[in-house]
Amino acid sequence: MTAPRTGNDARPRLIDFWHDLPREGKLLLSIVVFQFLGTGLVLPFHIVYLAEVRDFGYANAGLLIALQPLVGLVAAGPGGSLIDRLGPRTVMATALGCLVVGGVVIASASTLPVAALGLGLNGLAFGIEWPAAQSLVASVVPSRIRHRYFGINFALLNLGIGLGGIVGGLFVDVERVITFQVIYLADAVSYLPAIVLLLGPLRHVGGRVVAATADDGTPAARVGYVDVLRRPGVASVMALGFLASFVGYSQLNAGMQAFAREVGEVSTRGLGLAFAANTAVIVLLQLVVLQRIEGRRRTRVIAVMGVVWAASWLLLGATGLVPGTAAATVLLAACASVFALGETLMQPTLPALVNDLATDDTRGKFNALSSISFQSAAIISPPIAGFLVGHGLGTAYVAVLVVGSLALGLAAVGHLEKRIDPRVNGIVADEPTPAPGDAHAAPTLPASGIV
CATH class of the missing domain: 1.20.1250.20 (MFS general substrate transporter like domains)
Incomplete structure (x- = not known):
């Protein structure tokens, strides 16, 4: 998968990020x-x-x-x-x-x-x-x-x-x-x-946002949640967040454990090993992944994430083929590790999409909607996972997660990418802006890497 790069093809170094980061960001x-x-x-x-x-x-x-x-x-x-x-x-x-x-x-x-x-x-x-x-x-x-x-x-x-x-x-x-x-x-x-x-030290930042004004200088009407959702791409991003939570984090924290115990017959020690592997992969790979996705379309990074998560759930399903064995424990650890790779793709992209869509005076509502989309999925996912696993429908459970993960990637590329500005999608080129009316035009620069 290729996409325009920003500026030259050199990947940014961590020291460059730290140098560019404002003092307030370093403190946080x-x-x-x-x-x-x-x-x-x-x-x-x-x-x-x-x-x-x-x-x-x-x-x-x-x-x-x-x-x-x-x-x-x-x-x-x-x-x-x-x-x-x-x-x-x-x-x-x-x-x-x-x-x-x-x-x-x-x-x-x-x-x-x-x-x-x-x-x-x-x-x-x-x-x-x-x-x-x-x-x-x-x-x-x-x-x-x-x-x-x-x-x-x-x-x-x-x-x-x-x-x-x-x-x-x-x-x-x-x-x-x-x-x-x-x-x-x-x-x-x-x-x-x-x-x-x-x-x-941070008392001077993040203060009250000055209210927008109309053309005649009077205060503009306050923007509500319905107004926010009507903006181009917003509802699609929130739906993507809900789906990512449903097939992702909500399952890691509930469904994966239930399947591993009930179907894969993995010990509690094996569960601990899987979560340790998940954390280790994130800590070791996040900086590497950040360099690899720099300048890529965020929607396409999410698409790759969907494929990665689908692979992780297939590994989870494989634990049911060798229940109660050391192989099941290894497969569960592999599932959590591959899932972690997907997490390193999602965390730099979805929050950035939300905040680049927002304006200063609506940023709270944008992030609240994002939070609601994630928490809504977190509430309904455990009962669904529990029902499927508890009724001997483990294969159907894994199939739902695999199909849902792939659908997440397709929705990002096939739907959301057409509805958001390239800048919001992470493409900031040095070349002149495309002519009006050429909504999908973008400069083609050398590209490499996974996206």
């Missing part, structure tokens, strides 16, 4: 590992803590954990409007404050209502923090290097989660509630450096 990247170290401490142990350590039982624990994304989904819409009114920095600092309080509450959650309060606070915070963070990044990082920022941020995020998971696994003991309280309190503390940055 500097705290990512520490913040997500706290996330990694608690992420693998929510269900164990609530069901076994706090003795709420698995049924109640499942309901409590479901509360978090549900609250986040409800909060995302109003949160996007607040971001556009107050600015992303204020909203993000408030959300991080909620996460600090939520972590403290969960650490002391000896009763169901207290646990629900803590998880509800976390859900509220995550519902507005993600679009606020994306909007803040877009406000300080230039569009031409924004995709590289998102990619490097993703690698650092996974490094933090991976290290946190290792430390947490070595530290916690289900017989000692204090060990779980410590990791939840440590998770709360991990958000404090970001709050200090936002209230201190």
Whole structure:
């Protein structure tokens, strides 16, 4: 697959990105590992803590954990409007404050209502923090290097989660509630450096966006979510995000585990190995992938991602051919590793598409819609996966994921690519702009690599 390159054919070096990155962007990247170290401490142990350590039982624990994304989904819409009114920095600092309080509450959650309060606070915070963070990044990082920022941020995020998971696994003991309280309190503390940055060195960025004005100088009518969705390409990008979540992350966090245990008969240790492999591939390959996709059409990068994810789900299906064996464990680790390669293609592209489509005064709503599309799929995917796997329809489950992944790639190239501006699609050429009316014209420059 080929596409126009920007400028000459030389691939950018990491040092070039760091040199071009504004001071504010460097500060934001500097705290990512520490913040997500706290996330990694608690992420693998929510269900164990609530069901076994706090003795709420698995049924109640499942309901409590479901509360978090549900609250986040409800909060995302109003949160996007607040971001556009107050600015992303204020909203993000408030959300991080909620996460600090939520972590403290969960650490002391000896009763169901207290646990629900803590998880509800976390859900509220995550519902507005993600679009606020994306909007803040877009406000300080230039569009031409924004995709590289998102990619490097993703690698650092996974490094933090991976290290946190290792430390947490070595530290916690289900017989000692204090060990779980410590990791939840440590998770709360991990958000404090970001709050200090936002209230201190970054207090001058991400502020209230000046409202647009009409031609006569009067304030323009405020843009709503329906207006945003009517803009060219927006609904298509959000639908793409929903599909990517449905056949991607939602399955990695639920369906893949269910299939591996029920059909592939992989041990819990094997599951841990698969997730470790997933994290390692992201950390090792993200920078390499960033160089390879530089200057390529983002829609075509997503198309390659769809093919890669389809291959990963075929590997998952293969575990069912050799259930309960070491080969099944190896195939699951391969599935998670190949899936991780797809993740390194998606993370620099989809967030960049969303934020390049947005304007400064609507960026909060754009990122909120993106968050809603992902969280909606995350809510409906586990029940669908559970139904198919639980009713002996494992082959149908894998087929749905493979077909869905390929459909994702086809939709990106065959549908979305025709509806967005080449600039939004990552093509910024040095040559003159094509003549009016020649919507698909683009300069043809030397190309190489995977896209």
